[in-house]
Amino acid sequence: MRRILLGIILAVLVGGLGAGWVAAKHHPAQEKVTIVGSTALQPLAEAVASRYRQGQPTTNITVQGGGSGTGLSQVQAGAVNIGSADIFASQQDGIDAHKLRDHIVAVSGIAPIVNPKLGVKNLTMTQLHQIFTGQITNWRRVGGPDLPITVINRANGSGTRLAFEQTVLRKGDHAVQAQEQDSNGTVKEIVTNTPGAISYISFSYLNKTVQPLKINGVAPTASNVTTNRWPLWSYEHLYTQRRLNRATQQFIKYMQSGKVQNGLVKEANYVSIHEMKVTKSATGQVSERK
Amino acid sequence: MDKVKQELLTPSAESRQEWRGKIISYLAIIVIGGLVATILIFLTSKGVALFIQDGYSLGKFLSGVNWQPSHHLYGALPMIVTSFAVTLLAGIVALPLALVSAVAITEMLPPRVNQLIQPVIELLVGVPSVVYGYVGLTVIVPRLGRLFGGTGFGILAATCVLFLMVLPTMTSMTIDNLRQVPKQYRLASAGLGATRWQTITRVVIPSAKGGILTAMIFGMARAFGEALAVQMVIGNAAVMPHGLMSSAATLTSVLTTGIGNTVMGTTSNNALWSLALILLLMSLAFNLLLRLVAKKGAH
């Protein structure tokens, strides 16, 4: 009796699975788009992907983190459709940028941050440079209280750090040996808890717990980024192979469309690519946008 | 006649079953053995790529103090030192406390208390390491920062987190070991007029010595390989630590931070795999040490 029951259960299970497999095969072919890479871009990409699926239920979009390096190497190997990165492919060691196609989907402003209780609200670019190269080590020298400066740097090879050092450091400068943190969230946590700390994060992560600094009196706002009056910013890239399939192309188009750029991109405190009046090259050259 | 012969010569149902059973269990053990071998070979081949493919010298890797992938400097010494420092510190603090708690539970407190504590310890062993790291990040680090100045991130914070993490494991293993000491030993000692404390220090602990050491090494092995919890609180500065409050980086924290920002096959990626290889060798060493201690304890 027991055996018969077991047999029936097994048969139903196998039958059900088989039917399911057949049904899945006959389903309108699901197109799969996989995005792997930058952890900083992941929240935005996820939000855009879930919005996109509401209009295009046949496209299945997967967004994964893993870091810019992982994203670029995976897309170069053809393992994924899109590799997201917050650096130019040519800046990454071991990537042949000519084999990839760059799609810029957002601009991310970067702001230096300090603890709100410090009382410093503005620094000159020279002072910032001196702090991050270790020439100024006390807040007293830049008009703050008598407190040693704790520099929190970003992880080596991270996009935010590259963009920051491209603008703030000069060629041949060595950044001061300091704590390194990988993620925007942790950096914010440290600066919130440490009176003398200074670091930098993307605009998206700014909130009341940290004090963004003005540079040379210019405030870190989206409109200042668009004209490069605020010079600390970087692109968010989606890299694909030279030839890309239809679903991938459509998704990227959607992400670059005015609807997303003025909607989700702005909600997440990125800067819309359509409002940019300047462009930046991989080497940091800024020029008027034609 | 032939029929009987045939029946005698064909394997019985029992022996056929025996064969089936043997095949199944042998297969399972082969799969596991193969898995371990694959992991070892794989990690070794990945780990030596830095020295063979990229020609980086092993001496420079092990004794260099500069870890700056952007300048092609791969000195792993600071991480090796930090890994050992936090592990040893956590072990040294945790061992006496684990021992004391275990002694209290097995020798002094009524068995009812033990019934209550056992589930709590099991629960703590199961608490995910991210939770330990998270508590470290939100509770321990800010406190330390306020107490000693600076950010609070660093070796001391990592030690605290690891200490909290290995304490339950060590305690529960020590309890098991103290329990294995035969009751007669205690009775005999008491019969000779020894006080409870004398019995504990002269009889119970010496006869469980091997097991206690095993517990300590086991706990430290876990601490040595812990990645996320440490990465969240240690500050990740790949420099030689120069004090308890200085930020540092362990092998595991550099590994988790860096692997996403490098490209497979490049020198900086291979260097990270070499760190993974060191971790593997160290866990091998911990294991051999464990066996040695266990063997000594048995004699």
Add this chain to the structure above:
Amino acid sequence: MRAEKVDKIATAVVLSLAGLVGLLIISFLGYLLVVGLPNVSWHFLFSPAESFKSGGGIRDQLFNSLYLVVLTMLVSVPLALCAAIYLSEYAPQNRLTATLRLAIEVLSSLPSVVIGLFGYLVFVLQFGLDFSLLAGALALTILNLPLLTRSCEDALQQVPQLQRQAGLGLGMSKWRVTTKIVLPAALSGIITGAILSAGRIFGEAAALIYTAGQSSPAISYTDWNPFSPTSFLNPLRPAETLAVHIWKVNSEGLVPDARAVSNGSAAVLIITILAFNLLARLVGYLIKRRLAK
């Protein structure tokens, strides 16, 4: 009289130190629950996570964690059990067996991040599983096998030798003795060990970041077809577990209520593991009682 004085003082010192440890542990658990539980609500448990708005829940993460444990158990329990049977019943006492045991123990002390990276290169890239539950389950299996094998073997070893000899004396094959006599007697120990190990892998994060992935695409709980890519049962979809979620929200989360989400998640994790442990005790007790009848 001196010895007695020492005894009294030492007892006091030991008890107070142990009390301190107890206090530390209780305040640790208490802290997690006190700051976490207020954030846990039906809404938190049963609504999907938000990317950069507050008010997100952990529905998918919680389900993924549980489902991943089930998948891992499906792979690792049979494997570990068979290996344990080999080690306990068949293995000859020789150097090869000793090496095998050492190999399994080495596996147990491998840092989980190393296993995660191995899983990433082998399961995710080499086998082409992508970031998926299956890749995560395989990585967790590696992590789980050593301890599970050990606890199964212990359970088998605790069955008295006499019972085996009785079976063999009746002319039963060794395999039959193992499956009909030893296994039922060891069942409670095996199940307890399995559930406890389930609790352990439930909270694993480092091995999963690069195997099961760090994000959950939208899944539908009405699609029961495990081959459909949006089905919640599909083992080939990427999945973020609760422990990974805590790590991610803390490091790159854009949500303004990151603190609340991770506090709540941590509390849920602890309670689930507590449930696993209680379940293990209950099941062990029930089986024992049934066997005693």
